Amino acid sequence: MSDLGTTGATVNTAKSTNVTGAVAYSEPAIVFDRVSVAYGRGKNVTNALVDFNLRVAQGETVALLGPSGSGKSTALKALAGFARPTSGSVKLGGRDVTDLPPAKRGIGVVVQSYALFPHMRVSENVAFGLKANKVPRSQIAGRVADALAMVGMSAYGKRLPRELSGGQQQRVAIARALAIRPKVLLLDEPLAALDAALRQSMLAELQLLRKALPDTAMLYVTHDQSEALALADRIVVMRDARLVDVDTAANLWQRPPTSFTAAFLGGANLIPCTVGRVIGTSALITVADSTLNAEAPQPEVGKIDWAPASPALLCVRPHAITVGSVSDKGALRATVTASVWRGSSTRLTLAVDGLPDLLVQADVPGNAQYELDAVVGVKLPEPAGVLVQTPGGTQ
Numbered sequence: 076m077s078d079l080g081t082t083g084a085t086v087n088t089a090k091s092t093n094v095t096g097a098v099a100y101s102e103p104a105i106v107f108d109r110v111s112v113a114y115g116r117g118k119n120v121t122n123a124l125v126d127f128n129l130r131v132a133q134g135e136t137v138a139l140l141g142p143s144g145s146g147k148s149t150a151l152k153a154l155a156g157f158a159r160p161t162s163g164s165v166k167l168g169g170r171d172v173t174d175l176p177p178a179k180r181g182i183g184v185v186v187q188s189y190a191l192f193p194h195m196r197v198s199e200n201v202a203f204g205l206k207a208n209k210v211p212r213s214q215i216a217g218r219v220a221d222a223l224a225m226v227g228m229s230a231y232g233k234r235l236p237r238e239l240s241g242g243q244q245q246r247v248a249i250a251r252a253l254a255i256r257p258k259v260l261l262l263d264e265p266l267a268a269l270d271a272a273l274r275q276s277m278l279a280e281l282q283l284l285r286k287a288l289p290d291t292a293m294l295y296v297t298h299d300q301s302e303a304l305a306l307a308d309r310i311v312v313m314r315d316a317r318l319v320d321v322d323t324a325a326n327l328w329q330r331p332p333t334s335f336t337a338a339f340l341g342g343a344n345l346i347p348c349t350v351g352r353v354i355g356t357s358a359l360i361t362v363a364d365s366t367l368n369a370e371a372p373q374p375e376v377g378k379i380d381w382a383p384a385s386p387a388l389l390c391v392r393p394h395a396i397t398v399g400s401v402s403d404k405g406a407l408r409a410t411v412t413a414s415v416w417r418g419s420s421t422r423l424t425l426a427v428d429g430l431p432d433l434l435v436q437a438d439v440p441g442n443a444q445y446e447l448d449a450v451v452g453v454k455l456p457e458p459a460g461v462l463v464q465t466p467g468g469t470q
C-alpha cells in the first residue's frame with residue numbers, strides 16, 4: 076500500500092511566501108486522522124471506513140475513486156458531519172470538527188440526491204447560503220447569477236425545483252454550494268444524474284471553477300475514473316472500506332502501485348511474468364517464453380525487492396498492444412475470442428499461447444474486422460509495460 080496519504084506534511088501542506096519573504100506553511104484544508112466509521116451494531120455491523128488517513132492541501136482537488144460500497148461516500152459524510160466516526164478525528168483548516176454539527180463546519184456539500192428547498196425558486200435556493208453566510212445584500216443577485224451561469228442554468232432562476240429535471244436540480248444544487256465560495260467543497264457523484272453531453276460540459280465548468288477558486292479544497296467522490304483523471308490533483312483509490320493507493324493521477328496511471336489500482340484505473344492487462352535481471356528501474360522479464368524489457372518501478376517511500384526468478388505482473392494498457400500477423404518478428408501467437416467495435420477503436424479479447432487462464436484485452440484503431448478464432452500475432456510495446464507486485468506483494 077502506498078502511504079502518501081499519511082505523509083501529508085511533505086506532500087500536502089500548502090506553502091506560501093509572505094510579505095517578508097519568509098516561507099509560511101499553512102494547515103492542510105482537510106485532515107482525516109485514522110478515521111473509522113461503522114454502521115449498525117452487533118452481528119449487523121458494517122465497517123464502512125477503516126483507519127482512513129488523508130490530508131488535502133488548500134486549493135487541492137482529491138478524488139475518492141473506488142467500486143460501489145468501498146466507503147467513498149462514508150468518508151465524505153464523516154467530514155461533512157453526516158456520519159459519526161467510531162474512532163479517529165477530522166480537521167478543517169487545522170480545527171478539529173469531529174464533534175461539530177454539519178451546519179457549523181462551513182463547507183459546501185453537493186450529494187447525488189441533494190434536496191433543494193421545494194418551496195423556494197431556483198435563485199432563492201442559490202441565495203439561501205449567501206444570506207446565511209451574511210454576504211452583503213448588494214452582492215447577492217450578482218453572485219446568484221454567476222453561480223447559475225457556471226452550471227448553465229441562468230434561464231431557470233424563477234422556476235421551482237419541481238419544474239426542473241433531476242439533472243437540472245442537481246446543477247442548481249452545485250450552484251448553491253459554489254455560490255458561498257467555501258474553503259472546502261465536498262462533491263459526491265455530482266455528475267451522475269447528468270447525461271453524457273452535459274457531464275462533459277459540467278466537467279469543463281468544474282475545471283474552470285477549480286481555477287477560479289484557487290484556495291478551495293475539493294474532495295470529489297466518483298466511481299468514474301475519467302472524472303477523477305480530469306479533475307483531481309491526486310486520486311485516492313478505495314477498496315473494502317480502506318485506502319488502497321493515493322498519488323497523482325499520472326503516477327497511479329503510469330506506475331500503479333497495486334494490481335487493484337492497475338485494473339481499476341484504465342482496465343490494464345495484468346500479465347503474469349517472471350522477473351530476471353534488474354538494473355535500476357529496468358528489468359528483463361519472461362512472458363510466455365519471450366524475454367522482454369519492463370519498467371521495475373520503485374515507490375517514493377520504501378523499496379520493492381524485484382528479486383530474480385520471482386513472479387510479478389506486467390501491467391500493459393489495452394491501447395499499447397499491437398495486433399498483427401503471427402509471423403511478425405517477436406509476436407506472441409494468439410486467438411481472437413471476442414471483438415467489439417467501440418467507434419474510434421475495436422476492443423479485442425485474445426487468448427495468448429503460453430498464458431493460460433488469462434484473456435488479454437487489446438484496443439486496435441478503427442473498426443478492425445477480425446473473425447472469431449482468427450490467429451493473430453500480439454506484440455507488446457518496448458518496454459513491454461510496468462511491473463506490479465502480485466497481490467499480497469509475494470516476491
Ligand SMILES: Nc1ncnc2c1ncn2[C@@H]1O[C@H](COP(=O)(O)OP(=O)(O)OP(=O)(O)O)[C@@H](O)[C@H]1O
Pocket residue numbers: 114115121122123141142143144145146147148149150298
Ligand atoms: N446508513 C447506512 N447503514 C448501514 N450501512 C451503510 C449505510 N450507509 C452505507 N452503508 C454501507 O457502508 C459501506 C460503504 O458505503 P458507501 O456509501 O460509503 O460506499 P461508496 O463507495 O460511496 O458506494 P457507492 O459508489 O455505491 O455510492 C457499504 O457496504 C454500504 O452498504
